Structure formats: structure tokens, C-alpha cells
Amino acid sequence: MKENLLKSKTFWAMVIISSIVTAFVVFMIMDISEKKLQAKSPFQLRVPITDDIDDPAVWGQNFPDHYHMYLQTVDQTRTKYGGSEAQPHIPTEKDPRSTVAQSRLDEDPRLKTMWAGYAFSVDFREERGHAHMLTDQLYTERQQVVKQPGTCLNCHASTYVYMKQLGNGDIMDGFNKMNQLTYFEAAKNVKHPVSCIDCHEPQTMKLRVTRPAFMEGIKVAKKAEGISEYDLNKDATPQQMRVFVCAQCHVEYYFKGPEKRLTFPWVKGLKADNILAYYEENGHKDWQHKITGAAVLKAQHPEFEMYSQGIHARSGVSCVDCHMPYKRVGAMKLTDHHVRSPALNINHSCQTCHQWPEAELKARIELIQDRTYEVRGVALNALTQYIEQLGASKDKIENQKDLEKAQNFQRKAQFLVDFVEAENSMGFHAPEEALRILSLSLDYTRQGQNFLNDISKDKKESVKK
Amino acid sequence: MPYKISIIILSLLIGIPIGSSIATFVYADGFSYLSYNPKACMNCHVMESHFKAWQNSPHKGVAGCNDCHTHGNILSKYSQKAINGFMHSWAFTTGWYHDPIQIKDFNRKIALKNCLSCHSQMIETSRFHEAGFGDKDCLTCHKGVGHKRW
Numbered sequence: 001m002k003e004n005l006l007k008s009k010t011f012w013a014m015v016i017i018s019s020i021v022t023a024f025v026v027f028m029i030m031d032i033s034e035k036k037l038q039a040k041s042p043f044q045l046r047v048p049i050t051d052d053i054d055d056p057a058v059w060g061q062n063f064p065d066h067y068h069m070y071l072q073t074v075d076q077t078r079t080k081y082g083g084s085e086a087q088p089h090i091p092t093e094k095d096p097r098s099t100v101a102q103s104r105l106d107e108d109p110r111l112k113t114m115w116a117g118y119a120f121s122v123d124f125r126e127e128r129g130h131a132h133m134l135t136d137q138l139y140t141e142r143q144q145v146v147k148q149p150g151t152c153l154n155c156h157a158s159t160y161v162y163m164k165q166l167g168n169g170d171i172m173d174g175f176n177k178m179n180q181l182t183y184f185e186a187a188k189n190v191k192h193p194v195s196c197i198d199c200h201e202p203q204t205m206k207l208r209v210t211r212p213a214f215m216e217g218i219k220v221a222k223k224a225e226g227i228s229e230y231d232l233n234k235d236a237t238p239q240q241m242r243v244f245v246c247a248q249c250h251v252e253y254y255f256k257g258p259e260k261r262l263t264f265p266w267v268k269g270l271k272a273d274n275i276l277a278y279y280e281e282n283g284h285k286d287w288q289h290k291i292t293g294a295a296v297l298k299a300q301h302p303e304f305e306m307y308s309q310g311i312h313a314r315s316g317v318s319c320v321d322c323h324m325p326y327k328r329v330g331a332m333k334l335t336d337h338h339v340r341s342p343a344l345n346i347n348h349s350c351q352t353c354h355q356w357p358e359a360e361l362k363a364r365i366e367l368i369q370d371r372t373y374e375v376r377g378v379a380l381n382a383l384t385q386y387i388e389q390l391g392a393s394k395d396k397i398e399n400q401k402d403l404e405k406a407q408n409f410q411r412k413a414q415f416l417v418d419f420v421e422a423e424n425s426m427g428f429h430a431p432e433e434a435l436r437i438l439s440l441s442l443d444y445t446r447q448g449q450n451f452l453n454d455i456s457k458d459k460k461e462s463v464k465k
Numbered sequence: 466m467p468y469k470i471s472i473i474i475l476s477l478l479i480g481i482p483i484g485s486s487i488a489t490f491v492y493a494d495g496f497s498y499l500s501y502n503p504k505a506c507m508n509c510h511v512m513e514s515h516f517k518a519w520q521n522s523p524h525k526g527v528a529g530c531n532d533c534h535t536h537g538n539i540l541s542k543y544s545q546k547a548i549n550g551f552m553h554s555w556a557f558t559t560g561w562y563h564d565p566i567q568i569k570d571f572n573r574k575i576a577l578k579n580c581l582s583c584h585s586q587m588i589e590t591s592r593f594h595e596a597g598f599g600d601k602d603c604l605t606c607h608k609g610v611g612h613k614r615w
Contacts, residue, residue, distance in 0.1 A: 005471040014478050021482035029489045031558055039510050328564050331510035352565050355608070 035331035042332045049202040054161040059196040065329050069337040070196075073129035076101070079343040081369050081426040084128040095139040101126040111421070113384045114414055117290030119145045120298060127301075127424060130339055133157070133193045143183065149260040150186030151179040155249035157187070158195035160210040165189075175212040179260045199245040207241040208233070211248040217264030218244065224269045242318035247304035250319075252419070254284055254297075270305045272419040272437045276412060285411075291391035294407035299418040306423045310430030322349045365428060372420065372427025372434050379417045379438045382445040386410060389452060402455050409448030416441035498550055499543075503529040509557050511566060518612035528583070533611055536575045536582075545575060576611075577602055 005011055046061045053059065060067025076086035076099065084101035091098055104124050105112055115121040123141035137156040142148070153159050159178065160171075167174025178186050201208045209215060209232055222230035236244055252275055256263040265284075268274040276297075285295035307313050312322070320335060325348035327336040342349035343365055346358045354361060390406055397403045420427065420434050420441075427434035490496075497505040503519065506512045519525060524533070534549075535542040549572070556562035568576070580603045581588060 005474075011475075014475070018478040018482050022485055025482065025485040025489050028558070029485070029492060032489070032493045035510060035557075328511065330560075333514070347563060347565070351567075355567075 038331040042334075051197070051202050052161055052164070053202070054158045054192055054195050054197050056158075056192060056195040059202075063196075065332070065334055066337045069327075069334075071131070072338040073340070074131040075129055075338070075340070077340075077344055078126075079341050080366055081373065082126065082424055083341060083344075084126050094144075097135060097139055101128050101136075108380075110380045110384045113291070113387055114380070114418065115298070116387075118287045118296075118298060130194050134187075134190070138187060148183040149179060149255065150181035150183055151255055151260045151262045152183055153178065153186050153190060154211060154213060154262050156193075157190035158192040158198050159190055160197050162186075162189050163212075171210070172212050176259065176261070179255075179262060194249075198248075207238065207245050209241075209244055209248055213253065213262040213264055214244065214248040214251075217251070217266050218247075221264075221266035221270055224267060224274070239316060239318055242320035243304070243307075243313075246319040246323075250301055250303035250424075252300050252302040252305060254279075254286070256284075266305075270308050271433075272299075272302070272305070272416055273440060275302075275305070275419075276415050279415070280412075289387070289407075289410070291387055292394055292407055292410055293403075294390075294410045294414075296411050297415040297418075299415055299422045302419055302423050303425065303429060306419075306425065306433060307429040309433035312429070317353075321352075325349045325352065368428050368431045369426040372431065372438075375435055375438045376417065376420055376426075379413075379441045379445070380421075382442055383410070383413050383417055386413065386445045386448050386452075389449065393452060393456065396459075397455060399455075402451075406448060406451055406455075409444050409451065413441045413444035413448065416444070498546065501529065501531050503531075506530045509553055511553075511557060515612050522610065522612050524611050528579075528611075532582075533576050533579045534572060536578045573604065577604065580604075580607075 043063055047058060049059055049062065056067060056070060060070075076084040078085050086099045087102055089095070089097050089100045102125065104126055105121070111124065112121045115124075119142035122145050125136075125140075128136060133156050137143075137152060154175075163171050163174030163178055165174065166177045198210050199207055215232055218232055219230050222228075232244065251264055253262055253264050255261065265275045265278045268278045279297055283295075284297070286298045287296060288294070289296045303319075307319065322342040323339050324336050325342075325345065326333050327348055328334075336345070336348065343362060346361050350361045351358070356364075387410060390410060394403060394406075397406065416437050420437050423429065423434070494505070494508050497508060503516060507516045519530070531542070531546075535545045537545075
């Protein structure tokens with residue numbers, strides 16, 4: 001042993017084993033210490049954040065994990081009834097996008113009939129992730145057909161800082177000013193899609209609502225429920241805020257008056273028929289239907305309204321619980337800022353409460369959606385048939401009042417079927433409510449068809465006499 | 466090589482791994498895992514929400530983690546701890562585990578046996594004691610009694 005230690009095989013075997021064990025132990029202690037640190041202070045402030053920084057990359061220096069997840073909303077994965085297929089697109093000068101979502105109009109030409117004469121009948125594609133909201137709005141062909149107002153930017157960009165600048169610190173004033181600009185004028189001043197500052201208070205990261213239209217909307221909606229003087233920032237619980245931040249945009253809206261003020265039509269309540277009754281009262285129309293001349297409405301992604309009627313809302317489950325579920329990163333429990341369909345993340349989104357295999361849960365989701373899709377198809381068939389019928393006979397209806405009545409049936413039926421069509425869950429957010437709305441739509445179509453038959457019968461009889 | 470130096474090298478070769486292992490064990494609160502205290506399970510941060518849920522559960526005052534999740538005499542209790550301890554630290558270090566975590570068959574059976582350790586008298590007098598309930602067991606209906614799983 002004295003002379004040949006370096007030549008001894010046992011010695012070298014010991015060196016190797018000892019190195020491996022030590023390396024493993026050192027690795028363990030580093031991992032444990034990292035996780036202990038994570039548990040103690042989940043984030044570290046590296047740069048100060050003020051209420052004027054809308055660039056998510058700056059916030060991302062303090063919250064790298066959240067920022068990394070947020071960036072992943074560029075993904076283009078689809079589910080059975082939603083999401084994007086990332087179709088390749090040859091960039092042109094007018095539209096430099098290299099991928100676009102598939103066209104819903106090509107999938108279902110009935111939509112073109114329903115929206116005849118409106119910009120949506122020219123270009124309407126499946127929705128993509130948050131990261132695409134600004135560019136998809138900039139380059140849609142709808143922009144070339146109509147001159148859109150700055151109002152659109154409320155939900156297609158991070159506008160909080162811009163609105164504050166426009167209003168010299170007063171967000172309401174900035175909101176009013178932005179609505180009255182043209183879309184392209186306003187769009188020059190924003191750079192980011194929805195960003196950290198739109199939902200978070202920069203000092204405490206507390207959730208907050210930054211969109212004036214929702215502040216006003218939720219007040220009137222609560223009034224309809226019998227709660228007067230609802231103050232969002234005082235009365236909402238943290239769990240409700242996990243709904244309200246999303247409801248700033250994922251709602252039905254219209255542009256009120258010549259100042260194009262973004263308004264949520266919730267005076268009579270949040271249900272589709274409440275909203276329709278409100279529009280009936282104020283006589284708002286989005287456009288004149290090309291085939292029938294009816295003054296019609298376009299429903300816009302009423303996710304919040306539909307969800308509010310569903311069982312998950314009733315059980316106190318928020319948008320964030322399913323669309324941004326908790327996720328473990330090391331020792332930290334983070335809200336997944338990769339906002340997406342729960343159907344793409346069933347284990348985090350559903351299995352926290354529903355302990356069934358993923359395949360079973362997916363089948364349940366799709367069963368609900370298949371049924372809604374089937375009835376939506378029935379209602380759309382009836383509606384497009386009625387539109388064609390009315391279009392063919394409208395010149396023969398002499399009495400103006402009769403014509404208006406027939407057109408009104410279309411207006412109502414169309415808004416209701418569009419409400420389910422535009423809502424991004426194919427019925428899942430509130431299955432029974434979706435079917436109730438579709439059956440109301442079918443009933444208006446039926447009444448309209450009966451009415452058309454009656455007046456043409458009356459006409460024939462009077463000719464006979 | 467002189468005898469003294471080779472002895473020093475050899476003792477370092479043996480001593481460094483042992484010493485660093487002891488340091489790691491102590492730093493990671495290793496001794497707490499030998500105890501009965503439910504807080505030990507929280508060392509692994511994954512269990513925090515389960516611990517909080519247990520604190521709000523009907524079993525809080527009467528049964529801790531070890532009362533339901535280990536079974537038998539002291540030897541089998543510690544061997545179950547050792548098996549779970551190894552598997553859990555493996556999963557947590559690599560990050561390869563289903564999130565939200567799910568109980569596996571081995572541990573589910575242990576938990577079920579422990580339902581009977583306390584409630585057997587009641588079960589014996591009920592109709593559920595008899596065979597014929599198929600694949601249903603206590604946890605089919607009472608899955609939230611220890612801690613809700615979030």
C-alpha cells in the first residue's frame with residue numbers, strides 16, 4: 001500500500017464513488033436551498049415598477065416565471081370547437097402576418113348570410129391567443145371595409161397608460177378621447193397586447209379593473225340585481241376580481257352614440273334576453289341587413305354573461321381557476337399566465353376538483369359542446385331560411401308596419417343565435433342557458449315565418465274578394 | 466507515496482461524502498421526517514395546501530398525517546415512511562409528478578385500512594360491512610374527510 005497507492009484499482013474506484021456521492025449530495029443541497037428560498041420569497045424586486053410602465057418585459061424582470069408563461073400565449077393549438085389552426089399566410093404589404101387563424105366564414109357559409117352587409121361577412125376568423133390581439137385587429141380585412149373607431153383598442157391593446165396620458169391622468173377623460181379617434185390614429189400610440197398593468201396594481205400586484213366601460217357596466221348590472229351604488233374596488237372579493245379582470249373585455253358591447261362610447265348593455269341584466277330587451281328599448285342597430293333591410297345587431301363574445309349563468313359561476317369558480325390554474329414551479333405555486341382553453345390543460349384546470357381521468361373529462365366537455373353545436377346548427381338553418389324568405393318577399397309587403405314587424409323577428413332571432421355563436425365556449429360556460437337562448441331564437445324564427453305566411457295569405461284572400 | 470499522506474487522502478475520500486451528506490440531511494430537516502409531527506410533511510412544499518386543508522378538516526384534532534398514511538407496527542410504519550420518503554423526494558427533485566398530485570394504489574390501501582382502525586365498530590353494524598359494494602370503498606364517498614385535495 002505504501003508504494004503503489006496510485007496504481008491501486010481499489011483506490012481509483014473509491015475516488016470515483018466518492019466523487020459521485022459528493023457531487024450528488026452537493027446537487028441535492030443546492031436544489032433544497034433553492035426551493036427553500038423560493039418558498040420564503042417567491043419573487044425578488046429587481047426593477048421598480050410604476051403605474052406608467054406598460055411594457056411587460058420590464059415587469060418580467062421581477063416576475064420571470066409569470067412573464068415566461070405570459071409569452072406562451074403566442075401558441076396556436078386548437079380544441080374541438082375553438083382555438084387557432086395557424087394557417088400559413090404569405091405576408092403582403094397590407095398584411096404582414098405569416099400565420100393566421102382559419103376562417104370561420106369558410107367553415108360555415110351561413111354566417112355570411114346572417115351578417116350580410118356587415119364587415120364580419122368579409123373576414124371573420126377563429127380567435128387566437130392574447131399575444132395576437134393587437135396584430136389580428138390591425139390586419140383583419142374588416143379594417144379595409146369600414147373605418148373603425150379608436151374604441152376597438154380598449155380591448156385589443158394595453159391602453160391603460162395611453163388613456164391616462166390622453167386624459168392627463170384622468171382615465172375617464174382619456175377613455176372618452178380615445179373612443180373618438182380613428183382606429184389607426186389611436187393604434188399608433190400603443191405597442192403591446194394586453195399586459196401586466198391592465199390587470200395588476202404595480203405596487204402590490206393586487207388585481208384591479210382599468211377599463212372604464214366595465215366600471216360603468218358592472219354598476220348598472222349590479223343595479224339590475226338590486227344592489228345600488230356598487231363600488232368595484234371596495235365591494236368585490238379577490239375571487240370576484242379573478243372574474244372581473246377578464247370581464248373587462250370578454251363581454252357583449254356596443255358603441256353608444258356618435259362619440260362611439262364603449263358601453264356594456266347590462267341595464268336590464270346579464271342574460272341574452274335582458275340584453276336584447278335593452279336594445280329593443282333604445283333602438284340600437286349595428287347595421288342594416290343587406291338581404292332583408294332589417295336593423296340588426298351583432299353579438300360579441302359574451303363569455304362573462306354566459307359564464308355567469310352557469311354552474312361553475314354558481315359554485316364560485318372564477319375564470320382564472322380554469323383558464324389560468326395554479327401551477328407548481330419548484331416550491332412555488334403560481335397562477336399560470338399562459339391563458340388558454342382548459343381543455344388543453346385538463347389536469348391543472350379540471351382535475352383539481354373533478355377526480356376523473358383526463359379522457360373522461362374531455363369527453364364530458366365535448367359532449368356538452370357537440371349538443372350545443374347541433375342545436376346552433378338547427379337555429380342557424382332556420383334563421384338563414386327565414387332571411388332568404390323575407391328577402392324574397394320584402395318588396396311585396398306593402399304595409400310598412402308589417403315589414404318592420406317581420407324584420408324585427410329576424411333581428412331578435414339573429415341576435416340570440418349569434419349570442420351563442422359568438423360566445424367562446426360552444427355552450428360549455430352554461431350548457432342549459434345556451435340551449436335556452438337557442439330555443440328562444442328558434443321561436444322568434446317560427447313566429448316570423450308564421451307571420452310572413454299570414455300576411456301573404458291575407459293578401460291572396462283580399463285579391464280573391 | 467508516503468503512508469501518512471495516503472491515509473489522509475483515503476480518510477478524505479470517505480469523510481467528504483459522509484460529512485456533506487450529514488450537512489445536507491440536517492439542512493433539509495431530515496430528522497423531522499422521523500417524527501410524528503404533521504408539519505414535517507410540509508417541508509416538501511407540495512404538501513402545504515394539503516396541510517392547510519387538513520387543518521380545516523374534521524380529522525384535525527384526532528388524526529394527523531401518520532395516523533392515516535402509515536399503518537401497522539412501528540417497523541412497517543417506518544418502512545412505509547421510507548418508501549414514500551424516497552419516492553416523494555425523487556418526484557419533487559426531478560419535477561416528474563402529476564400536478565395536482567394523486568394518491569397511488571399503495572397509499573390508498575394504507576389509508577383505507579386506517580379508516581377501519583378507528584371506525585371499524587361503526588362499519589360492522591352498518592350494511593356497508595357486507596360484501597357486494599363492488600369497487601366502492603370508504604373514499605369513494607368520503608374523499609374529503611382528511612383534507613380536500615386542493
